[in-house]
Structures are given as C-alpha cells and as structure tokens.
Amino acid sequence: xxxxxxxxxxxxxxxxxxxxxxxxxxxxxxxxxxxxxxxxxxxxxxxxxxxxxxxxxxxxxxxxxxxxxxxxxxxxxxxxxxxxxxxxxxxxxxxxxxxxxxxxxxxxxxxxxxxxxxxxxxxxxxxxxxxxxxxxxxxxxxxxxxxxxxxxxxxxxxxxxxxxxxxxxxxxxxxxxxxxxxxxxxxxxxxxxxxxxxxxxxxxxxxxxxxxxxxxxxxxxxxxxxxxxxxxxxxxxxxxxxxxxxxxxxxxxxxxxxxxxxxxxxxxxxxxxxxxxxxxxxxxxxxxxxxxxxxxxxxxxxxxxxxxxxxxxxxxxxxxxxxxxxxxxxxxxxxxxxxxxxxxxxxxxxxxxxxxxxxxxxxxxxxxxxxxxxxxxxxxxxxxxxxxxxxxxxxxxxxxxxxxxxxxxxxxxxxxxxxxxxxxxxxxxxxxxxxxxxxxxxxxxxxxxx
Ligand code: AMP
Numbered sequence: 001x002x003x004x005x006x007x008x009x010x011x012x013x014x015x016x017x018x019x020x021x022x023x024x025x026x027x028x029x030x031x032x033x034x035x036x037x038x039x040x041x042x043x044x045x046x047x048x049x050x051x052x053x054x055x056x057x058x059x060x061x062x063x064x065x066x067x068x069x070x071x072x073x074x075x076x077x078x079x080x081x082x083x084x085x086x087x088x089x090x091x092x093x094x095x096x097x098x099x100x101x102x103x104x105x106x107x108x109x110x111x112x113x114x115x116x117x118x119x120x121x122x123x124x125x126x127x128x129x130x131x132x133x134x135x136x137x138x139x140x141x142x143x144x145x146x147x148x149x150x151x152x153x154x155x156x157x158x159x160x161x162x163x164x165x166x167x168x169x170x171x172x173x174x175x176x177x178x179x180x181x182x183x184x185x186x187x188x189x190x191x192x193x194x195x196x197x198x199x200x201x202x203x204x205x206x207x208x209x210x211x212x213x214x215x216x217x218x219x220x221x222x223x224x225x226x227x228x229x230x231x232x233x234x235x236x237x238x239x240x241x242x243x244x245x246x247x248x249x250x251x252x253x254x255x256x257x258x259x260x261x262x263x264x265x266x267x268x269x270x271x272x273x274x275x276x277x278x279x280x281x282x283x284x285x286x287x288x289x290x291x292x293x294x295x296x297x298x299x300x301x302x303x304x305x306x307x308x309x310x311x312x313x314x315x316x317x318x319x320x321x322x323x324x325x326x327x328x329x330x331x332x333x334x335x336x337x338x339x340x341x342x343x344x345x346x347x348x349x350x351x352x353x354x355x356x357x358x359x360x361x362x363x364x365x366x367x368x369x370x371x372x373x374x375x376x377x378x379x380x381x382x383x384x385x386x387x388x389x390x391x392x393x394x395x396x397x398x399x400x401x402x403x404x405x406x407x408x409x410x411x412x413x414x415x416x417x418x419x420x421x422x423x424x425x426x427x428x429x430x431x432x433x434x435x436x437x438x439x440x441x442x443x444x445x446x447x448x449x450x
Contacts, residue, residue, distance in 0.1 A: 006032045009061040011096040016057065019092060025050030030203040032058045035179060040200040042193050043181040047152070048329045049205050052089045052305070055179045059147050060094050063122055068099070070120035073147040074172070076128055076165065078155045080105040080276060081283060085305040086125045086151065099123060106130040107276040117141050128156065128164040135171055145172050150196065153182040154189055154322065162192065169196055183329070184322055214332035215312075217340045218366045219352065224345045225377040227315060228259050233371045234341070235265055235293070240311045242286075244304070245295045246327050248316035253295045256315060266291040298323050304330055312340045317348035321355040 003016050003024055024032065027045040034041050035058035045051045059073050077083050083105050090101045102116030104126035110133075117124070117138055124131075135142060148169070150156065156165065178197045182189050185204070193200060222230055234240060247253040250271040260267040268282030268291045286294040287306050296304070298318065309331040318324045324342075331338025342363070344352050356362055367373065 001029055006057075007036050007061075008032065008057055009064045009097075011064060012057055012061050012093055015093045015095050016053075018095075021053075025054075027051050027203065027205045028054045028057070030205070031055065031179075034201045034203070035059065035177070036061065038062075038177055040177060040197040041179045042185075042197065042200045042202040043179065044183070044185050044202070044204040045181065046183045046205075046325060046329045047305070048332060051181055052086055052151075053093065055149050055151070055181065056086070056089055056093055059123075059149070059179075060090070060097065060099065062147075063099060064097050068120075068122055070144050071117070071122065071124050071141055072144055073123040073149070074142065074145050075123065075125045075149040075151060076131065076156070076168070077125065077151040078127065078159055078161065080107060080127060081270075081279065081304060082152065083125045083127055084280065089305075090123055090125065094123075101125065104131050104134060105276075110134065114138075128161040128168065132164045132168055135168060139171050142172055145176055147177050147179070148172060148196075149179045149181070151181045153180055153192060154184045154186070155326070157188055157192070158322075166195075183325060214337045215328050215340050216337070217328065217342070217363045219342045219344050219363045220368060220373070221365055222343050222345060222373050223377065224347075226373060226375060227343050227345075228256065230343065230368060230371055230373070231256065231313065231315060232259070232263055232265075233368055234313075235260070235263075241292065242289070242306070242309045243293045243311045243313060244306075244309050244327075244330050245293055245313045245315050246318070247295060247297060248318075250297055252316065253297055257293075257295045260293055260295070265293055267293045267295060269295045271297040298327070306330070310338060312338065314340070314342040317342050317344050317351055319351050321351075321358045324355055 001023055003021070004013055006024060006029070008016075027043060027049045031041055031043050031051075031054040035055065041055075043051055043054060045054070055075075063072055075086055077086055083103050087101055087103045094101070100119075100121040101123040102113065102121035102125075104113045104117070104124060106127060106129055110130075113130070114134060117134060118141065120141060150165065156162065178200075180193055180197055180200070220230060231245070235243070245256060247256060250273050253269050253271050257267045257269040268285055270279045270282050274282075282291070282294060283304065283306070285291045294304075294306075295315075312328050312331045314324070314327060318327060328338075328340035331340060342352070352363070
C-alpha cells in the first residue's frame with residue numbers, strides 16, 4: 001500500500017518520501033486513517049514498529065489544514081530521550097510546513113521552555129513531571145489543544161507518572177482527540193484508556209508483548225563472574241558493530257564501559273546519574289557511529305531510536321518480561337533485522353522461564369565458541385553474584401573450543417544460523433565439525449515454539 005492512499009497532506013507525503021520510506025508499516029496503515037477521521041485511538045505496538053510516524057503524520061496533516069492558534073498538539077512521553085526523538089521525527093516530517101515544535105523535559109533550564117510555551121509552538125513534546133511544573137499558571141496556553149498523545153503509556157504507568165498525567169489532562173480541553181500508545185495492554189492500561197479516551201478505535205500490531213519477529217534471540221547460560229569476559233569475547237566479532245548493552249545498575253553500566261574502553265572498544269554510557277548533556281552526547285555519538293557500544297540502564301534507554309542497532313545484549317537479564325520486550329525492540333526496527341543476546345545466570349533462570357511461558361516461545365541456548373563458560377570464580381568473588389571484578393583479561397581465551405552443546409528439553413537440536421568468520425579472536429574460526437557449522441558467535445539450537 002503506498003503512503004499516498006492514506007489521505008495525508010501533500011507536504012507530509014513529500015517529507016516522507018525524502019525520508020526514504022517506501023510504504024507505511026502495519027501500525028501506520030492501520031492507525032493513520034482513524035486519526036484522520038478524528039477518532040480517539042488506542043495503538044498497541046512496540047517501539048520499532050513505526051508508531052511515532054503513525055501518530056505524527058496524521059496529526060501534522062490535520063494541523064496543516066487549519067491556521068495556527070498557539071499550542072494545538074501535546075505529545076507526552078516518559079523520558080527526555082524519547083521526547084527529543086519524537087521532536088526530531090516531527091521536525092523531519094513537518095519540514096515543508098510552517099509548523100513550530102517545542103520540547104519540555106527536566107534536567108535543563110526552564111527558561112527557554114517557558115518562552116517556547118508563551119510563544120505558542122504548534123506542537124509541544126513533553127515529559128510529564130516538567131510539563132506539570134510549567135503548565136500550572138499557564139493553563140491558557142493549553143486552551144486550544146486539539147490533540148493529546150500519550151506515548152509508551154505502559155512505561156509511564158511503571159514510572160509512576162499517572163497522577164501527573166491525570167492532573168495535566170484535567171487542565172486540557174475536554175473536546176480533543178486523544179491517541180494512546182502502549183506496547184502492552186494490561187488491565188491497568190485498559191482502565192487508563194477508559195479515563196482518557198472517548199469511544200476509541202483500537203489497533204493492535206502483532207501479539208501482545210511479543211518481541212518483534214525480526215529479532216533473532218539467543219541465551220548464553222553463564223555465571224555472573226564470567227560475563228565481562230564473555231562480552232569481550234563476543235565483541236571480537238566485528239559483525240557486532242552497533243551494540244546496545246543493558247545492565248541492571250548504573251554502577252554496573254559504568255564498570256562495563258570501563259572494561260570495554262580498556263579493551264580498546266569505543267563505548268558510551270547512559271544512565272540517570274549522567275547529565276542530560278552527557279546522555280545526549282553519548283546517544284548522538286552512537287547514532288553517528290563514533291562509538292560501537294552503548295551501555296545503558298532500562299530507564300535511560302527507553303525509546304532510544306537509533307537505526308541499525310545490530311545487537312542488543314542483555315548483560316543482566318531483566319526481571320520483567322516487559323523490559324525484555326522493550327530492550328530487544330531497540331534492534332530489528334521497522335524492517336531491519338537484529339539479534340538479541342541474553343546472558344543468563346542461575347539467578348535469572350526463573351525470569352527466563354517466565355518470559356518463555358509468556359511469549360510461548362523457547363529462546364535457543366547457545367555456546368560461545370572458544371569460550372570456557374565453566375571457569376571457576378576467583379576466590380574473592382565466589383558467591384558475590386555481581387559483575388564487579390573482571391574474571392579475565394580483555395579478549396583472553398582460556399580454553400579450547402567448547403564441544404558441549406547446550407540445549408534443553410527433548411528433540412533434535414537444529415542449527416539455525418552460522419555466520420561467516422569476522423573478528424580477531426578464537427570465536428571466529430568458522431570451522432565445521434561433524435556436519436554442523438559453527439557460528440561466529442556460537443552454535444545456535446532452535447528449540448522451536450513451545
Ligand atoms: P518507531 O517505532 O516510531 O520508534 O520507529 C522505528 C523506526 O522505524 C524509526 O527509525 C523510523 O525512522 C523507522 N520508520 C518509521 N516508519 C517507517 C516506514 N514506513 N518505513 C521504514 N522505516 C520506518
């Protein structure tokens with residue numbers, strides 16, 4: 001289906017064409033006509049499906065049809081990074097239109113944001129906390145809102161933003177069009193849609209909460225103390241070229257970044273202890289390809305929109321399956337393919353099994369070629385259960401190629417993928433043995449759907 005059959009304004013179509021999109025993604029094809037018909041909408045779609053354009057394009061199209069009269073569209077998103085990315089999208093799609101956009105988020109001076117509000121940008125993209133601070137006393141500036149978008153509503157719920165959002169919504173005109181996007185549709189989310197929307201249409205792309213089908217997933221069963229070594233080992237493979245690594249803690253993120261930098265791998269870090277400028281700089285360097293690995297905690301990484309992330313590494317396995325889905329949604333975006341690699345230690349096994357039950361899919365267990373995953377923990381670290389200390393030198397390979405396969409529950413293991421050789425280390429031999437190709441990263445056995 002071509003974009004032009006959706007009924008969007010000609011200036012938007014031109015910008016979309018210049019962006020290089022050839023046809024709408026499924027969420028765009030389903031959502032755009034409803035928005036253009038002025039319907040409230042619930043969009044159940046993960047990041048990476050093209051949902052930002054699904055709400056931005058029709059809103060811009062409708063705004064283009066009437067004259068400017070101050071703030072007309074308010075888009076609320078959970079994090080500053082996401083706000084900045086939505087703003088970038090709006091600017092790109094609106095580049096042939098005389099529309100203005102402003103952003104509002106914490107961690108930076110309020111003054112320019114207040115000025116932008118007072119000048120009345122057509123579109124405001126905001127995080128809930130700072131918006132609530134600024135909206136008080138300036139309710140008039142929001143009296144002409146025609147569109148309200150709540151993006152990544154499930155995450156805003158998790159982050160405790162619902163009371164702030166309620167207060168904000170109370171200050172907005174009742175007669176408005178509301179678009180509500182969430183990756184999951186829980187009972188709590190459904191309750192919120194009842195509060196904020198009127199007779200909404202629902203569009204749902206893919207199974208609820210299921211990882212994007214364009215992402216190949218694999219699990220390395222690995223004790224905590226060997227994780228740093230395994231990460232360095234995998235990164236010897238140059239096909240891991242744009243890599244997002246998730247850690248549970250800020251300190252863990254810093255520690256891993258240092259290890260990678262010491263090993264000569266260009267790395268950036270984003271977490272909530274870093275300043276807004278540091279975070280944006282790391283994100284931009286990652287986008288521009290100046291750094292190969294970005295290490296992030298969940299909240300900081302929320303909504304990262306970087307094209308071409310080849311691999312997501314769950315260095316620490318997420319306890320909640322929603323986080324897993326969000327994390328791996330950073331790769332395999334739109335029509336690209338990507339890989340999600342998870343390090344799973346004993347403590348994570350329950351969470352992994354819960355995820356597999358939830359998605360009704362087994363994730364293949366793999367072994368890293370040339371990496372000894374049975375090496376004992378150094379005495380000081382044994383039982384510490386953390387990633388505090390390096391277990392080996394960067395790039396060191398201790399054991400000959402592992403020969404044991406790792407797969408669970410019955411059935412014949414089936415090899416899924418074998419890459420060509422690439423990087424510097426022992427994992428790249430690409431040898432074949434007993435009729436089974438060895439992958440660059442490891443051998444992968446598909447357990448199939450459960
Ligand atoms: P989103 O789900 O909004 O975060 O978008 C994910 C990625 O898909 C972004 O990098 C967009 O630039 C890209 N994208 C959005 N719409 C399309 C499209 N119709 N064709 C190709 N890529 C798209």
